[in-house]
Amino acid sequence: MAEQDIRTFVVRTDDDEIREVLRRGLQRAKDPSGKSKGRAKFSDLVFTRQFSAFDRQNADAANSPFHGFFTLFWMAMFFFMIKIGAENWRKWGNPLGTNDIVKGMVRRDLVVLLLADGVMCALTGVSWLLQRLIYAGYVDWDRSGYILQNVWQTMFIGGVIGLPLLRDWPWTHTVFFVLHGVVMLMKQHSYAFYNGHLSTAYKRRLHLLEQLHQLDHISPVQSPSQTEPPPSALSTTHLSKVPSALGIRERRLSVADLEKSTEDMDSIAAAIESSRPLDHEQVHIFERMIKWEIDALTDELKGKATGPDHVYPNNLTWQNHYEYIVLPTVVYELEYPRSDSINWYYAAEKMAACFGIIFVMIMTSQAFIYPVVMETVRMKEAGMPLAQRFQAFPWMLSDLLFPFMLEYLMAWYLIWETILNFLAEVTYFADRTFYDAWWNSVSWDQFARDWNRPVHNFLLRHVYHSSISALKVNKHTATLITFFLSACMHELVMWCIFKKLRGYLLFLQMFQLPLVRLSRTKWLRNRATLGNVIFWLGIFTGPSVLCSLYLIL
Template sequence: MGMFFFMVKIAADNWKRHGSPLGTNEIMRNMFRRDVIVLLIADGVMCGLTGVSWLLQRAIRAGYVDWDRTGWVLQNVWQTAYIGAVVGLTMYRDWPWTHTVFFVMHGVVMLMKQHSYAFYNGYLASAYEKRGRLLAKLKELENVDPVRSPSRTEPPVSAISTSHLAHVPSAHEYKERRRSVSAHNAEKRTTAAPVTDIDKIAAAIGSGEPLDEEQVHVFERILKWEVDALSDELKGKSTTVAHAYPDNLTLMNHYEFILLPTLVYELEYPRSDSINWYYAAEKMAACFGVIFVMIMISQAFIYPVVMDTVRMKEVGMPLAERFQQFPWMLSDLIFPFMMEYLLVWYLIWETILNFIAELTYFADRSFYDAWWNSLSWDQFARDWNRPVHNFLLRHVYHSSISAMKVNKHTATLITFFLSACVHELVMWCIFKKLRGYLLVLQMFQLPLVRLSRTRWLRHKSTLGNMIFWLGIFTGPSILCSLYLIL
């Protein structure tokens, strides 16, 4: 109600001053004055080009490319070219900031989707190939005629770990075993790939040396356990064989994932039974309503301040004099930017994502948590944007630990830094200059996280939430003021 009456007041003032409830309406004119059709066509082509990642996975499945050797390199080269083309097109067309923000942010979303699709399927391709090799070894083992006397062929049964055979073979148990092997290798401080029991068993079967009955029996049990665990891994979260790897590598499956409101690829997602068209219409109406409110606020309170800074630079006002206007600019922007910040969150995570989820039968609606109750910035990072948090958790944080062999603190630093670089990229595309203000302020959240865990703030939830909201209030306006003034 308060927002409604606030909009009525703005519209009345605009009517009194300019004879129109929208005022001078420069923002709307900039949004629609040119290249709207070009923007939509370019966005469609950008989404269509994500199929290159699908083609690469099909080539890997057909055996033309090995994911562990060249596949992941080709995928990263393509991703770099993809985001470079997205950013380059905005520069070439010299789009207004509204076009640029939409296109670059949507391009980053498509980039993350491709990365998740490719690297998860690439991992499954390696697991599928390994399972094929183990099945071949089982076939060889069936043709082995065991000797009665104890065999001297390595490895002896006593040197092989069989404790895991007591557990049901599953993807979880398989991952736990891999993690324990990696930890054991790290303790030995060796960079060479560890020789596992499976490697020793495969070598023994392939050597053609005699094996005794106990070896054949144990080798068979271990190989079957690994095959069943890998089969469960290839099944993932799918409930039917049709969705398991490699049957998931269809063009329809790929582009369905591109449409779904998630950034993390899974073989199957929870789905709703029907579409609530009333709910979808409500979210669509809310989407356009929030956009209208954002334009009204920007036109009334933000656009005049921005144009004042532009005029300061055009008349050649020295930096020192412009910087004297910084406190006044900050005070003028702090409340409208706070409103825009909250409205952007509501627009994306409450209206757009829920609208897409309803139309695509996507049942997992956990797009955010109660971030307004955050006591620290790491909690805010988790709760504000759940899709991006889940992506960073799987493909940056855990991947840094497993691939780069770093500890949790270093993985957290890498995750925050990558996120800050992407945000800074968007700011560079908007302002056409690289300053690093957003990157620095976002990285400054790390010491604030450590501060929130000290004995002075650990159990002071009210104070922690107050500090968090102080940052929310001042952060956006400070950033914009810095980019405008300097």
Template sequence: MAQNGKPRPGDHDLAGVEATDYAGAGAGSTNGIANGNGNGNTSASPYLATAFASPHSLRDALRANGKTELDGNGSGTTSEEDYDDIASPPIAVLVPRKPASTTSSSTTTSTTSSNASGPSRRHLLRSETSSSTLSADELSPLKLTTVATTTKRKTNGIVISPNDAAVHDVVRRSLQHARDSSSQGGRAGVRRGKFSDLVFTRKFSTFDRQNLDAANSPFHGFFTLFWMGMFLFMVKIAADNWKKHGSPLGTNEIMKTMFRRDVLVMLAADGVMCGITGVSWLLQRAIRAGYVDWDRTGWILQNIWQTIFFAGVVGITLLRDWPWTHTVFFVMHGMVMLMKQHSYAFYNGYLSSAYKKRAHLLSTLKQLEHVDPVRSPSQTEPPVSAISTDHLAHIPSAHEYKERRQSISHEKDDDISRIAAAISSGEPLDEEQVQVFERILKWEVDALSSELRGKATTADGAYPNKLTYLNHYEFIVLPTLVYELEYPRSNSINWYYAAEKMAACFGVIFVMIMISQAFIYPVVVETVRLKEAGVPLAERFQQFPWMMSDLIFPFMMEYLLVWYLIWETILNFLAELTYFADRSFYDAWWNCVSWDQFARDWNRPVHNFLLRHVYHSSISAMKLNKHTATLVTFFLSACVHELVMWCIFKKLRGYLLVLQMCQLPLVRLSRTKWLRNKQTLGNMIFWLGIFTGPSMLCSLYLIL
């Protein structure tokens, strides 16, 4: 039963289970968005509730709720990236009645009471480890104390009231979780699940002009200078082409290659490729109907289909002998479709197993209703004393369910299986067993219901209600590779903004073609001429330093422009057309001091996919430790990149694979005492790799 509007752990309405409000699911999030407290529990954000109810576009909704929510770096969100080891300094803490001063070598703090600062002060709610020993009695009259923090990194937050009962409830649950984690050995003793939560929220990308933080940045002038310089650079190239060839485009071989043949064939093949991703949806429908079991044959069929799918993608480029421009686009887009299908299938397959388990538990509960308990102590196994009931003190939720499942020893039988076997056996049960069994089963049903709801804001969005044809193809066009039942969405399309991004897309492509034609194409032609003339390898290799020096600056420009083309123009264009509100496609990768940070920040969509479906899945399914899982993730990414290079050059050399795997020892080196906390030196080493890597790779593939 509910008390004061809050569900009591273990309570459940059997009659309304299919349309239940999933007791405990709503306690973790509001509108399906997690406002991170760093431990997997989520709290309701007043801003997010307002933003979802607002009938404005993404820009208007974010501006209406304050400038601090418009950060492109996502500093106000947390995810389950447990191998990042990023520690954020506390901006506000909860302390007992007597304020406590906080000192640190990296932060300067001054403590003022909430009455002095007022409820409108902006800060991010966090709890310190030292506060985890506070009791519930101490928390009830707790005062909120704001700690003004001066750090090198700007951190945005939300406006909260110090007397808000919801705030006290959030902190109480956060501190309770901290105590539970410490009593269980902390994070090190808990395995991450295959589908640890990723946080989606409303935000703009860093360089988006609608991002007020970017527009008001003290470095905004450098952004303007870059594009002014690019414009003048294009004018200079066009003038030189006019002088030499009588045309501003010069000889224009690259553009002729792009449109010489098979353009329509490639576009038609791309459309067919996107269409046949529906095979993954059909398989999930068969699983839902009971024709296929995901845990037995479903995942095998999915992997077979994915292998056939990508083999066909690569095969058609070889069969048609497409030029490198067609090959790059088609193979890369095929890889995107492959990752989308994998995420869609494996997440829905996981939910199908949870759905079947919940149905089994509901059937077991109905059996338990007809059991007449005996008065004397029952000898039927398991006795109540042998069953863990500690989790019943927590609100049943997907997070608590995962934490409990991951902490269960593999040698120990699952309590639920033992309880179900006892009920099905028909052996006598005493009153205590019946009561405890009922509470445990109802807790499991509620937790599984929360799991089936995922990020959905309503019961209608829970599995299997979203297992539709339209939902699948909507996900196919969304600018994300990680499938969720629901994403934060904007309510309207800014068509002027979409047109601006489309124009920028074609403009950047034109600039890339001009740079390639003027500075890269002549070097490639000269290398091909040397090979056709039969020049020995030793003599050709003597040209390597000069070739690399000729390519280093144009490749650097191409590298930056390719990144801007995909992650700023194309993805923002798709996001605007599809009402997709989370525009955090990248973080400030240009400030990276290590290669693992670059892997996270340069390409957030792919990083999120690898984090969920490779890193966490390998830990959960293959029982790897996090260091081995990181190695597996890097190796898989390197193999995929090497496959793309093979498709382009039609030869397998492994240069890119080796260079990418060399990032791992560099990561270890960055954590040594010689480089730790030396951010400028680390950033210089990072940029040295970005400068030399692309030109070195191209030179090696051309010469050898």
């Protein structure tokens, strides 16, 4: 008897393909027809339990064939810092050198910065207070609520920008405060507009429940009623589907379905409130349609919540709001996947790595970037003409290329690997996909998706899809709006740092759009290595070119 070939397959829940299969299975369970292709204004984002790519808890990272290069990089950084410290000791008698950057950071307003940052975070509670007023019925979201929210957001970001200018903070204080302020702005926007959307659904559901209650007290007549609308005029095809938030979104995506649905429900409401006679068939159809809408709206209000405490409006507590403020995400959901416990040793490891990377960045900046910056300052103070300063541009660019590339990588690793993972660990936040393999990007749109996943998700939901649903624009226009808004926010940060409005970064970011189109042509399509070379060329030269332009001009 031949031996059977028995193979064991291990299915891991953190596998990307398995996770995608599960996501699609859940979607099909709510949408058996499989016809839903588009996304609504508040499209679903899938949060799952997983680790970031370079995290030591990620089995894929430890088993990667490139893990040795990761080890080599950090060994090189260690010896690089030793070399810089030795050079500083020989030249200045101090391993930290002149330490001008650290002196500038702690010389003035450090306590004021920390206090202002705490006040700024506390002020996000204004968005929560507005949502409480909306739920209580004092404000209507669709009329004045969203206007008040936008006015508050404008005042908030104005204060965030104005305080560093008023206090004349050094660039280190300004970068931290403005960037954190922009994060708080995005968090408030997501919290307010998602809960505002749910408040509309909640009031709609209450109104339908009232109609259903009125319908229960109607005694149907035996003969066919002449009251409009007759059952034959109503669209009932959706009643064959399970009531769900996905079903509502699918109907919203179709203008014809949305108009017909609105017309049908308005005519049903008018018929019930008219107190005119209804026959048995009308009562039956009206009841089915109202119950379907109620159940679908109930599913909408539930969102991803697994318990009643997080279902709208039970989520409108100050604890829920401020818990969301400290979570490492800028997209609000009723509930997120959470870890079971906190590994304090791991959290301490991430915090130590955070300060270690800051030390590397300061040492690199002090040794290689600060002297170049001070040289341009001396050139301007000496009254050197612009033409002569531009003659130094190529040399300045070559001096800044490598240190800026290192600073770029360090800044990314500092924020998206150490700080966000630390916050995720101490807040039980289980979804750690703060980035994807952006280093393998072959186009700028891929880089935009993978470099910063939290902000990408925010722009996808609250800018891209909201532009399509609210402004009725096509996908290309929505993409242009998304890129432009992102570019404006980056240019805002540059203005706060250099106190100059030049538009260099805005231009370079918008220039990515034609480069995206170019990457899809027959000359670059399916040429991954060439696309990746072009991408890295932009990353390698972009930061140093920008800084040189701001310093020279």
